[in-house]
Amino acid sequence: MILVTVGTEQFPFNRLMSWIQVMTKRGFISEEVVVQYGSSTTVPTGVKSYPLLAPEQFQALTKQARIIIGHCGEGTILLLSATAKPYILVPRSQKFKEHIDDHQIELAEALAQFNVPIAWSPGDLVRFLALPRIVPVTLISATTICARLHDRFK
């Protein structure tokens, strides 16, 4: 099972939704998909979907999931860094009206330097599904992220 989560932002993340749709359509995804779509206005067809998941429900689904695809929000990263499942992060962008600014892109660039899997395109998601890898937990503790961001933007 693949779990897709976009957090609780007030902005839609339709781009990720259509990526999942197009990957299914072209045959890259054939297993079950569970989507937590938040404020997204388009939801892929043929998947189990929830606008929001209660914390215990979310925990249970992460345990079941083979792979997790999450948006690159701070809350989601903290939740995912506690799992031992392979996950990949998709940054929201201002250009596509997915957030008020591009901080998720900046965060993603910083995390990519720690070797955290980031998807900039549906192609990146396909390559990750073809070869999933687990992010070493110690690498992305909150303090190292802060230190790294501080160095980057000071």
Add this chain to the structure above:
Amino acid sequence: MVLETPLLSKDVHLSILNKVPLVQLPVNLNLACAVNLEKVFQHLLLHTPKHIILDCSQTTFIDSSGIGLLIQILQKAQYQNTNIIIWSIDSHIKTALIAAGIQPIFFDTESNAISLIERKKIKNPLVKVHLSVNSRLKRAIDIIGAIVGLGVVLALFIPIAIAIKLDSPGPIFFSQTRCGLLGRRFRIWKFRSMVVNAEDLKKQVENQVKGPFFKSKSDPRITRVGNFLRRTSLDEIPQFWNVLKGDMSLVGTRPPTCDEVDQYTVQMWQRLNVKPGITGQWQTNGRSEICDFNDVLELDLDYQKKWSILYDIKLILKTLLVVFQEKSSAM
């Protein structure tokens, strides 16, 4: 089945997931990459997959050979019922591909991605185009030249129009789809020098040159007035309209027909890295003597190497000299 193969260079990857191949195209899809990718696709197509996905999320620049490669693989794939689908393409590159005749149905619009340019990883993707393409001075010379040329067209229009009409039934102008810069299709205009159903009669005329272009010394389709217009190059002057519009330049490569381009190898596509011209090295270096397309290609690539504003001006003057000499011999 899961397979991940890094191929050829660090920015071209082939992944196969659930038997569907996904090819990541390189940042710069230029001749060198196109030659390598051609082999990858030949190999992939052997297995006749249902789909092949082309991931263009990295690609920020494409040259004419890159476009030629994509057109070729789309045609080959269609022939064997494999669907090629293009993902995450930059909007500028998409516009160029559609202008070159690639149908919009090949693009998955739900695959929008954040490009390397937006992430500021690539500063200026346009630096790799041929210098002549973005030269404002060249464009200024083209506009002035086109206005002067259209003045000549206006002055000669009535006598030429009457002569064409009296000699052979049909329209005064002849227009045809040609391939310009990066294979962009446009409608070229000339004074008609052949009989009306010339295209249908083409099969009956022997091609006297080698390679993907057509030439016949004593082409029976040419009318009497047409013969005169051709010798004096007057049939070509309506092309000043194409120059004014920006489809063509005064100096460049000879604009090929779409049938010719369909037969091009990725190397031959290189000639379309600059705008086509009314004149060029090909016309000024003994126009009718060249009988092999490879010589045309060589002259075109030589022009791209030698290009400068001064060189263009030299070729324009040389052309005028040739035309006036021919004209005096034609009178």
